[in-house]
Amino acid sequence: MAPSDSTRTETEQSAAQPAVGAPSAAELRAAAQTDLGERRADARPAPLQTARGMEARDVLAWYGASQALKGISLPFAPNQVTALIGPSGCGKSTFVRCLNRMHEEIPGGRVEGQITLDGHDIYASDADPVTVRSKIGMVFQKPNPFPTKSIFDNVAAGLKLSGGKRVKRSDLRDRVESSLRGAGLWEEVKDRLSAPGMSLSGGQQQRLCIARAIAVEPEVVLMDEPCSALDPVATLRIEELIHELRQRYTIVIVTHNMQQAARVADSTAFMLSGELVEFAPTNKIFTDPDDERTEQYVTGKFG
Numbered sequence: 001m002a003p004s005d006s007t008r009t010e011t012e013q014s015a016a017q018p019a020v021g022a023p024s025a026a027e028l029r030a031a032a033q034t035d036l037g038e039r040r041a042d043a044r045p046a047p048l049q050t051a052r053g054m055e056a057r058d059v060l061a062w063y064g065a066s067q068a069l070k071g072i073s074l075p076f077a078p079n080q081v082t083a084l085i086g087p088s089g090c091g092k093s094t095f096v097r098c099l100n101r102m103h104e105e106i107p108g109g110r111v112e113g114q115i116t117l118d119g120h121d122i123y124a125s126d127a128d129p130v131t132v133r134s135k136i137g138m139v140f141q142k143p144n145p146f147p148t149k150s151i152f153d154n155v156a157a158g159l160k161l162s163g164g165k166r167v168k169r170s171d172l173r174d175r176v177e178s179s180l181r182g183a184g185l186w187e188e189v190k191d192r193l194s195a196p197g198m199s200l201s202g203g204q205q206q207r208l209c210i211a212r213a214i215a216v217e218p219e220v221v222l223m224d225e226p227c228s229a230l231d232p233v234a235t236l237r238i239e240e241l242i243h244e245l246r247q248r249y250t251i252v253i254v255t256h257n258m259q260q261a262a263r264v265a266d267s268t269a270f271m272l273s274g275e276l277v278e279f280a281p282t283n284k285i286f287t288d289p290d291d292e293r294t295e296q297y298v299t300g301k302f303g
């Protein structure tokens, strides 16, 4: 059952609309063929740093007695972008929260199955959730900078909270700068690092949150509808950034925007009612899916 409207923010409600603009099959095919395939593979720069891959095996998740995931198995290849798509309430957010041990923080939240990062079980008895979350960072739907902190401190806070090694004060500035550069925000904020993070535009705030996530040098960045609160220009900027981030990180992105999945993702997984229906190269999902339900969803016939 999807959360009732009264429990969802306005942003979440608008983001829950399926298949933004319900593009036609021809439009999706065009988006996929423009951006994917050999041409785009050629245009993609080689990784600057080899990230680690993840693998989910038969992941089940519950909220109390209610089962939200019914056995999801998916590989996340290193330095690749994997999109998760599916109608509202199918379990996309639950699944990404399982991928960095955040689901267990929800009262009644329970996870079974296995999730590995570079072969290591992130749910092993000796795996520390705080360390896991520093290796598998998360960017949320709505930009959530720390409201009272400056631009600089928002990024530095990521380092302080990571639970990892303390960063020397002298190194902190360099780390903040490189993280803001990595998030494509440095040029816009370098002269006002002490201004409040909240003084930035929505798109800049989201890039600030990406800077905060990458400051701790994660292996994987999870993004749950990172553009749903942004205008088209800010959205495009984040999509370009995702292309750059994949040179260093493994990326998992939840999106309701079919064209966005077609533009940014190497592989796409279609979920329905807590199950995985189909996982394939994005081009195939949008142009020649095996499952009829995938075809119907990507062409906006149901949501």
Ligand SMILES: Nc1ncnc2c1ncn2[C@@H]1O[C@H](COP(=O)(O)OP(=O)(O)OP(=O)(O)O)[C@@H](O)[C@H]1O
Pocket (backbone or CB within 6 Å): 001, 002, 003, 015, 016, 063, 066, 068, 086, 087, 088, 089, 090, 091, 092, 093, 094, 095, 106
């Ligand atoms: N905190 C919660 N407590 C109880 N049930 C929840 C909670 N969060 C989600 N659920 C339920 O789990 C199921 C999966 O929800 P989830 O938020 O993962 O879906 P989603 O695919 O991310 O949806 P959307 O596209 O609307 O964001 C839904 O039935 C939802 O109602």
Ligand SMILES: [Mg+2]
Pocket (backbone or CB within 6 Å): 092, 093, 094, 224
């Ligand atoms: Mg969600």
